[in-house]
Amino acid sequence: MHRLSKSSQQTHKRRLSTPLSTGLETARLLYGAAQLVAPRTVARTARTETDQESLLVRRVLGARHLAQAALLIRGDSTAHRKGAVVDAAHASSMIAWAITHRRRRRAALLNALSATSFALGELLVSR
Numbered sequence: 172m173h174r175l176s177k178s179s180q181q182t183h184k185r186r187l188s189t190p191l192s193t194g195l196e197t198a199r200l201l202y203g204a205a206q207l208v209a210p211r212t213v214a215r216t217a218r219t220e221t222d223q224e225s226l227l228v229r230r231v232l233g234a235r236h237l238a239q240a241a242l243l244i245r246g247d248s249t250a251h252r253k254g255a256v257v258d259a260a261h262a263s264s265m266i267a268w269a270i271t272h273r274r275r276r277r278a279a280l281l282n283a284l285s286a287t288s289f290a291l292g293e294l295l296v297s298r
Contacts, residue, residue, distance in 0.1 A: 199243075208233075225278065254293040
């Protein structure tokens with residue numbers, strides 16, 4: 172069994188604090204905060220539904236983005252790859268939602284687009 176030397180382990184587990192990672196997680200923080208604090212404004216800007224159920228979903232997703240950004244802002248490459256998986260799963264679920272729920276299709280597709288963007292960003296950061 173191959174074991175990494177202590178210096179290799181430290182290099183492998185180093186926290187990523189690059190302009191890209193900081194920018195990505197700052198964007199996620201701002202996006203999440205906007206959805207949590209001002210979901211109606213975000214929904215109107217995106218021209219999506221503003222009913223109570225939609226606003227609650229926006230708040231929940233906003234809180235998820237804040238939590239994910241807090242966990243990843245100083246995360247190592249493994250953490251960012253896991254973040255990409257979470258974002259890709261979210262994008263996939265939103266595509267399925269868009270297919271099955273015509274009324275909420277626009278909101279679901281916009282969420283899929285943002286989640287895909289975050290997933291690709293996390294993969295770039297993890298390289």
